[in-house]
Amino acid sequence: MSASYSSGRFSAVLFKEFIQMRRDRMTFAMMIALPIIQLILFGFAINNDPKNLQTYIEMNDTGPVSRSFLAAMQNSKYFDFQGIVANTEQIDAVLKDGRAAFVISIPEGFERAVLRGDRPSLLVIADATDPAASGNAVAALNQLVSSSLQGMTDTVLQSLAARPPPFSVIVHNRYNPAGVTSYNIVPGLLAIILSMTMVMITAMAIVRESERGTMEALLSTPARPIEVMLGKILPYVVIGYVQTLVFLGMALLLFEVPFNGSWQSFLIGVNVFIVVNLALGFLFSTVARSQMQAMQMSFFYILPSILLSGFMFPFSGMPIWAQYIGSAIPTTHFIRIVRKVMLKGGEIAEIVPDLMALLVIMVIITGLAMLRYRQTLD
Amino acid sequence: MNGSAAIAGDPTGKPVIEVSGLTKRFGDKTVVDHFDMSVPKGAIYGFLGPNGSGKTTTIRMMCGLLTPDSGAGTCLGYNILTQSHLIKEHVGYMTQKFSLYEDLSIRQNLDFIARMYRVPRRTERVENALEELGLADRASQLAGQLSGGWKQRLALAACLLHDPQLLLLDEPTAGVDPKARRDFWDEIRRLSDRGVTVLVSTHYMDEAIQCDFIAYIAYGRKLIDGEAAGIPGQVGLVTWRVEGPKLAALAEELTGQPGVEQVARFGAALHVSGTDAAALAATVSKLKKTGKRTWKQQPAGLEEVFIHLMAGSQDNFAGRSPT
Numbered sequence A: 001m002s003a004s005y006s007s008g009r010f011s012a013v014l015f016k017e018f019i020q021m022r023r024d025r026m027t028f029a030m031m032i033a034l035p036i037i038q039l040i041l042f043g044f045a046i047n048n049d050p051k052n053l054q055t056y057i058e059m060n061d062t063g064p065v066s067r068s069f070l071a072a073m074q075n076s077k078y079f080d081f082q083g084i085v086a087n088t089e090q091i092d093a094v095l096k097d098g099r100a101a102f103v104i105s106i107p108e109g110f111e112r113a114v115l116r117g118d119r120p121s122l123l124v125i126a127d128a129t130d131p132a133a134s135g136n137a138v139a140a141l142n143q144l145v146s147s148s149l150q151g152m153t154d155t156v157l158q159s160l161a162a163r164p165p166p167f168s169v170i171v172h173n174r175y176n177p178a179g180v181t182s183y184n185i186v187p188g189l190l191a192i193i194l195s196m197t198m199v200m201i202t203a204m205a206i207v208r209e210s211e212r213g214t215m216e217a218l219l220s221t222p223a224r225p226i227e228v229m230l231g232k233i234l235p236y237v238v239i240g241y242v243q244t245l246v247f248l249g250m251a252l253l254l255f256e257v258p259f260n261g262s263w264q265s266f267l268i269g270v271n272v273f274i275v276v277n278l279a280l281g282f283l284f285s286t287v288a289r290s291q292m293q294a295m296q297m298s299f300f301y302i303l304p305s306i307l308l309s310g311f312m313f314p315f316s317g318m319p320i321w322a323q324y325i326g327s328a329i330p331t332t333h334f335i336r337i338v339r340k341v342m343l344k345g346g347e348i349a350e351i352v353p354d355l356m357a358l359l360v361i362m363v364i365i366t367g368l369a370m371l372r373y374r375q376t377l378d
Numbered sequence B: 001m002n003g004s005a006a007i008a009g010d011p012t013g014k015p016v017i018e019v020s021g022l023t024k025r026f027g028d029k030t031v032v033d034h035f036d037m038s039v040p041k042g043a044i045y046g047f048l049g050p051n052g053s054g055k056t057t058t059i060r061m062m063c064g065l066l067t068p069d070s071g072a073g074t075c076l077g078y079n080i081l082t083q084s085h086l087i088k089e090h091v092g093y094m095t096q097k098f099s100l101y102e103d104l105s106i107r108q109n110l111d112f113i114a115r116m117y118r119v120p121r122r123t124e125r126v127e128n129a130l131e132e133l134g135l136a137d138r139a140s141q142l143a144g145q146l147s148g149g150w151k152q153r154l155a156l157a158a159c160l161l162h163d164p165q166l167l168l169l170d171e172p173t174a175g176v177d178p179k180a181r182r183d184f185w186d187e188i189r190r191l192s193d194r195g196v197t198v199l200v201s202t203h204y205m206d207e208a209i210q211c212d213f214i215a216y217i218a219y220g221r222k223l224i225d226g227e228a229a230g231i232p233g234q235v236g237l238v239t240w241r242v243e244g245p246k247l248a249a250l251a252e253e254l255t256g257q258p259g260v261e262q263v264a265r266f267g268a269a270l271h272v273s274g275t276d277a278a279a280l281a282a283t284v285s286k287l288k289k290t291g292k293r294t295w296k297q298q299p300a301g302l303e304e305v306f307i308h309l310m311a312g313s314q315d316n317f318a319g320r321s322p323t
Ligand SMILES: Nc1ncnc2c1ncn2[C@@H]1O[C@H](COP(=O)(O)OP(=O)(O)O)[C@@H](O)[C@H]1O
Pocket: B026, B031, B049, B050, B051, B052, B053, B054, B055, B056, B057, B058, B316, B317, B318
C-alpha cells in the first residue's frame, strides 16, 4: 500500500506548487507579461503593414504606360518616391544603406514594347531584410499593373488592358530571397513563447527545491517520483493555457491573423506541446545543479528552437544536418501544426505527422526524465 | 540513568538501526569509510564528530536518501538498499539545514508534510501540532520569517506528525540559544520515554553526555562507540584533578609537558589528562613539588573524553590528516 501511487500526495504537491506560484509574484508576472511583450515586439515589428516605403526609380524610358503605373504606385500609398537613380551602382548604394526599400527599374524601350504587345517586364528590386515589411507592398504591385491601365483613354491600351496584362512585374528580393511573411511569424511565436516559459519555469521550479534544500525533506517523505512529477508539472500546464489564451487574443484581435483550421486540432497540438515542454523542463532539472544552470540550459535549448525550427528561416532552406537537428526539436513540429491550422486551414488529418513526431519526442523525454529523476540525493 | 532505562525497556529487541561496512565516495574522496553502527530500540544515540566527518552522509544513507557505494544494513527492519520507501514511512528525519518551505506559511508547511505522509485526521493533527508548538496564533506567518530556534521547533514538529518510530536528528540544535536547546532536549527525552528511538548528531559536549549511547566519527571512520558510561574506559584516558592557587599559570606550565595531552578548566579545578599514564604520572610528580596544590588521580569523565576526541580532530573538510 505504501509503495502505491497516492493521489492525496500528488494533490498535496499540486496544492503547494500553486501557493508558491502565487507567492512568487515576479515569476508569475513574467509568465503573463512575456507573451504580451514578445508579441508586441516581434509582432509589431513585422506586421504593421508599413506604408510610404521609400522608393527610387531608374528611368530608362518614359511614356504614358510607365507614368500611369508610377502614378498608381504612388496612389497605393505603399510607395513613396524619393528620386531618380541613374545606374546600377546608385541602385546598389540606395538599397544597401537603407535609403530605399524599393527601386523600380523601367527598361529601355519599355513603352514601345508594351504597345507592340511584347509584354515586357518591369523590374522591382526590394530590400527584403525585413520581408514582412515589404511583403504587402510587393503583393500590391501585380494588382497595380492592371488597375494602372484602367483610366487610360488610349483605346489601344484599353484593349490591351482587357487581355492578360500588357507587362509584368518581376520582383527581385535582395538579402532575404525566401521572404517569410508576417502571418508565418505570429503563429510561430506561440511555439517560442510556450517553449521558453514552460521549459524554463519547470526546470527552475524543481531545481529550486534542491537549491534551497527543501528537496531533502521532500525526498525523505514517502512520495513517489510520479506524484512529485505530476504535481509539479500540472500547475504549469494551467500557465500554458493562460499564455495560449493571451496569445490567441492578441493574434486574432490585434494582429488579425486568420484562424482557418479546426479548434480541435489546435487544442490537441497545444496540449501535447505543453506537456512535451514541461517534460523537457523536468529533464533539465534532473541535470542542472542550480537555478542558474537550469536557466542557462533552457536558453541553450531556446536558441536552436528559434533558429532551426523554421520560425526564423524557412526549414527547407536549411542544410540537411540542420534539418535533422530541427526535426528533433518539438518546437519545429508545433510551429508546423500552428501554421497549418491557423493559416492553411489544417484539420486533424493534416497535423497527424507532426503530432506523431511530438508524441515520440514526448515519450523519449519523459522516459529519460523518469530514469534520471533520483529519489535520492546522489 | 537513561541508558539503563532504555536498555531495560527492550533488552531483547532487535536493533532499530543495524548497518555494517557503509561506504560512500564523492568523486575520489571517501567520505564515509566502512561504517558500522547498531542502535538499540528506545535509545538516545549520540552521533559525534567534527564538521565534515561524514555524519550527515551516514544519516542520509541510513534513511535511503543516499545510496551507499558498499555496505548493507537495516533500518526498522527494512533493508536500507531496497526498501527505503518503507523506511521513510516510519522515520522522522530532521535535516541539518532547515528544509521546509520558507515561502509557505507555518500551517501550510505542516499541512503539506502531513499530506505527504497521509496522516489520518490531518487537519486535527496539524492544529494540535500548532497548539503544542505555541504557534497557533502565528500559523499563517511565513516559515522563512521564523528565528532559528522556532524554525528548529517547527522542523521537529513536522517530522513528528506521522508518529515515527525512529527520529534522525542531524545537528538539530546548531545555532540555537541555550534555553531553546534545553527545551529541545526535554522534548527528546519525552519522546524517548514514549519508546521512540532517537539518533542525534551533535558537536555540543553537553548534549553528548545526555545520550545513552555514543558513536564518534572522524574522517568518515568510526573511532569509538558504545554505551556512554563505558566510553572513557575505552579511550583509556587518565585524568589528574588539581586544586589550589594560580591555576592559570599552572595550566600554561603544563602544556607541552610529557604525557600531558589536554588541560581543561572545570570550575575551581584543572583536569590534566593523557593516555600515557606513566609519562603523565612522572610529569605530575615533578610539578607537585612546586606550589601548594592538591593533586588527585581520578577516572576520566565523559567531558574529558570528548574534549580529547574533539581536540584530536579538527574540521575534516580538507581530507584525511596524516596519523
Ligand atoms: N553531495 C556531495 N558531494 C561531494 N562531497 C560531499 C557531498 N556531501 C558531502 N560531501 C563531503 O563529504 C564530507 C562529509 O560531509 P558531511 O557528511 O556533511 O559531514 P558532517 O555532517 O559530519 O559535517 C565533507 O567533506 C563534505 O564536503
